[in-house]
Amino acid sequence: MTPGARISAAIEVLDRILAGQPAEQALLRWSRASRFAGSGDRAAVRDLVFDALRCRTSHAALGGALTGRGLMIGGLIAAGRDPGTLFTGEGHAPPPLAPDEGNGSADGRSDIPDWIRPLWDRSLGDQAAAVAQAMRHRAPVWLRVNMVKATPAEAVAVLGDDSIAAVPDPRLPTALRVMENERRLTQSHAYRNGLVELQDLSPQLACAALPVGPGMRVLDYCAGGGGKSLAIAGQADGLILVAHDADPARMRDLPRRAERAGVKVHIDSSPSGSFDLAIADVPCSGSGTWRRAPDAKWRLTDADLCALLSVQAAILRKAAARVRPGGHLAYMTCSVLDAENDGQVRAFLGDDPGFSQMARHLWTPLDGGDGFFLSLLVRR
The missing domain is CATH 3.40.50.150 (Vaccinia Virus protein VP39)
Incomplete structure (x- = not known):
């Protein structure tokens, strides 16, 4: 799939989510109906959809509408890219931009739902804004070393055999942060043989x-x-x-x-x-x-x-x-x-x-x- 076709697919999935369908269900239905999409395409569309949901309000404001199209336009603008280069209408790319699209502005804190913002601010105090900003970005992938079967050094080495780079956290050496190739984890020898488990650091x-x-x-x-x-x-x-x-x-x-x-x-x-x-x-x-x-x-x-x-x-x-x-x-x-x-x-x-x-x-x-x-x- 071309980058423009991936944008079109993400728009389709996001419109289903905005209509009330759970995100995982919407992605699964699109994937089953799109046999032409390879694993790389499915991963890319998923990333586009989840990036848009993390920043739903601000990307909608930048893109001019709370729609799949608006979210994709806003996401490109937020990333410093010209949406006109992908919204061309050529092939499977989405139609070109209208004059009123892509002219908005947004505050990143708006990506916490309005009704919960007071609870958020009271709970987190002076960290509220910084945590809200962090929530707009993709989370790192963490592993827990199973000390019954391996030391942290041994787990890192076995992961490396499958080209998965991971480093221990200084606060807890059995916690490994994955730095490269996280999508290979569930097929890796370290995971399949029980040396590591997926588990967040906290x-x-x-x-x-x-x-x-x-x-x-x-x-x-x-x-x-x-x-x-x-x-x-x-x-x-x-x-x-x-x-x-x-x-x-x-x-x-x-x-x-x-x-x-x-x-x-x-x-x-x-x-x-x-x-x-x-x-x-x-x-x-x-x-x-x-x-x-x-x-x-x-x-x-x-x-x-x-x-x-x-x-x-x-x-x-x-x-x-x-x-x-x-x-x-x-x-x-x-x-x-x-x-x-x-x-x-x-x-x-x-x-x-x-x-x-x-x-x-x-x-x-x-x-x-x-x-x-x-x-x-x-x-x-």
């Missing part, structure tokens, strides 16, 4: 901050794909890892992932007894991950957020009930909004004086990874 830092010791019973209460369980599996010997999720289907890949990693995780639909550590990585707005899933920030509503707050509070209390005296409870979100983070912890501690907070972290994209929150509580 949750890796959160898991590294947990008080994990030999022989402990650990409950991953909202396990999903099991990323937290797998991250702590190599931190101590003899761990008993129990994974639970209200929707068991979300854990369907966990047995395969655990086998690949060389660790054992027990899946339990109704965990009982007490645990030394319970992890509650609760459903949330995902506001910390909006540069990876930019469609989500435009689909979130005030009603959605209110419903999530109720779910989070209920899960926090259920997970707390499984913590033994002297044990720990880790409350986590991939959000940067105070209502989902410190607000939930304050309300919980107000209701249950048997717990106290011993550590609290909020990471943002300014730290290199996604936005992520951890409150580590101890039961007296």
